Amino acid sequence: MGSYQIAVLPGDGIGKEVTSGAVEILKAIGTRFGHQFAFKYGLIGGEAIDQKGTPLPDETLAICRESDAVLLGAVGGPKWDRNPAHLRPEKGLLQIRKEMNLFANLRPVKFYDSLTESSPLKEEVIQGVDLLIVRELTGGLYFGKPSGRMVENGEEKAVDTLLYKKEEIKRIVKAAFELARKRKKKVTSVDKANVLESSRMWREIAEEIAQDFPDVTLEHMLVDNAAMQLIRSPQQFDVIVTENMFGDILSDEASMLTGSLGMLPSASLSTSGPSLYEPIHGSAPDIAGQNKANPIAAILSAAMMLRLSFGLSKEADTIEKAVQHVLAAGLRTADIAQKGQRAVSTDEMVNEIKAAILDNEAISHIMTVYA
Ligand code: IPM
Numbered sequence: 001m002g003s004y005q006i007a008v009l010p011g012d013g014i015g016k017e018v019t020s021g022a023v024e025i026l027k028a029i030g031t032r033f034g035h036q037f038a039f040k041y042g043l044i045g046g047e048a049i050d051q052k053g054t055p056l057p058d059e060t061l062a063i064c065r066e067s068d069a070v071l072l073g074a075v076g077g078p079k080w081d082r083n084p085a086h087l088r089p090e091k092g093l094l095q096i097r098k099e100m101n102l103f104a105n106l107r108p109v110k111f112y113d114s115l116t117e118s119s120p121l122k123e124e125v126i127q128g129v130d131l132l133i134v135r136e137l138t139g140g141l142y143f144g145k146p147s148g149r150m151v152e153n154g155e156e157k158a159v160d161t162l163l164y165k166k167e168e169i170k171r172i173v174k175a176a177f178e179l180a181r182k183r184k185k186k187v188t189s190v191d192k193a194n195v196l197e198s199s200r201m202w203r204e205i206a207e208e209i210a211q212d213f214p215d216v217t218l219e220h221m222l223v224d225n226a227a228m229q230l231i232r233s234p235q236q237f238d239v240i241v242t243e244n245m246f247g248d249i250l251s252d253e254a255s256m257l258t259g260s261l262g263m264l265p266s267a268s269l270s271t272s273g274p275s276l277y278e279p280i281h282g283s284a285p286d287i288a289g290q291n292k293a294n295p296i297a298a299i300l301s302a303a304m305m306l307r308l309s310f311g312l313s314k315e316a317d318t319i320e321k322a323v324q325h326v327l328a329a330g331l332r333t334a335d336i337a338q339k340g341q342r343a344v345s346t347d348e349m350v351n352e353i354k355a356a357i358l359d360n361e362a363i364s365h366i367m368t369v370y371a
């Protein structure tokens with residue numbers, strides 16, 4: 001029996017619906033296994049801009065720092081799209097990642113047997129896919145200076161900078177090797193070393209770190225090729241480690257191997273202090289507030305929290321199994337439903353997963369109702 005404080009930052013759009021689903025699931029886990037979860041809510045993103053004039057208020061950061069882990073929904077929406085850089089919802093997300101030193105973003109991509117039909121790719125291509133994208137999260141193109149717009153000699157310009165310090169690359173590549181050691185022992189380091197200087201340094205460092213992990217195989221892959229290989233033969237990958245923006249792009253692409261962006265959880269870890277868990281999807285303003293969003297990515301993010309921050313692997317397994325059960329039983333939110341198939345609401349999906357967690361018999365009930 002443990003007692004944990006979780007900071008919850010729902011954010012904007014479907015962020016609210018999916019985090020409230022994940023909180024429900026955590027409560028169910030608390031009931032079933034006798035843990036105490038205390039939830040403290042904070043503002044981030046567009047809502048924080050509206051209420052506090054900044055996308056990451058100090059109170060929010062304070063709540064996160066004094067908690068054991070952070071659960072985040074999503075930020076952003078058309079309402080704030082024309083705001084200047086410092087008043088954009090996304091800025092709040094980047095700031096919290098930086099402030100809490102969450103440099104290692106883990107994005108697991110797992111094939112679900114029952115979702116074969118939901119992926120646009122052929123079954124033989126996605127069968128058995130089990131890969132982990134380790135995205136560097138606090139450096140690279142997202143944070144390099146200079147960044148901004150200017151007018152020089154009457155000409156309008158914009159600049160972003162891809163900058164990495166050696167230590168930043170070392171720690172993320174090392175994390176990837178350590179994770180690979182517990183998996184299939186293969187690291188694919190993705191870069192653009194044929195063009196970018198930062199990538200050439202990345203490659204050198206990866207080679208250096210590899211010396212300390214003789215049991216793990218290292219391969220290098222150019223990012224354009226990696227984008228293609230992820231669709232051509234995703235089974236070849238185990239751990240992919242890469243620069244912030246490459247990781248952002250490749251993880252959205254990789255989500256389609258599972259059938260939907262709505263399925264992918266993530267964990268953002270630091271070497272000290274609480275970690276943050278969030279679905280990789282955005283705030284989906286087009287379906288926000290309609291009880292349609294797929295809560296599974298947020299729920300699986302909560303499972304990652306239990307496993308990685310609290311060491312509760314049995315509890316994490318229980319959530320993952322419950323998700324597999326409802327999927328196997330045929331439950332589908334709109335994003336993963338087939339043509340003509342009834343899509344369930346966010347609440348229905350959450351309730352059935354909860355039922356599966358609380359009561360093993362519920363699973364067989366779900367099986368008969370949705371078969
Ligand atoms: C993600 C998102 C964010 C990112 C956005 C919302 C800033 O796309 O977590 O992948 O680019 O990192």
Ligand code: MG
Nearest residue numbers: 248249252280
């Ligand atoms: Mg993204």
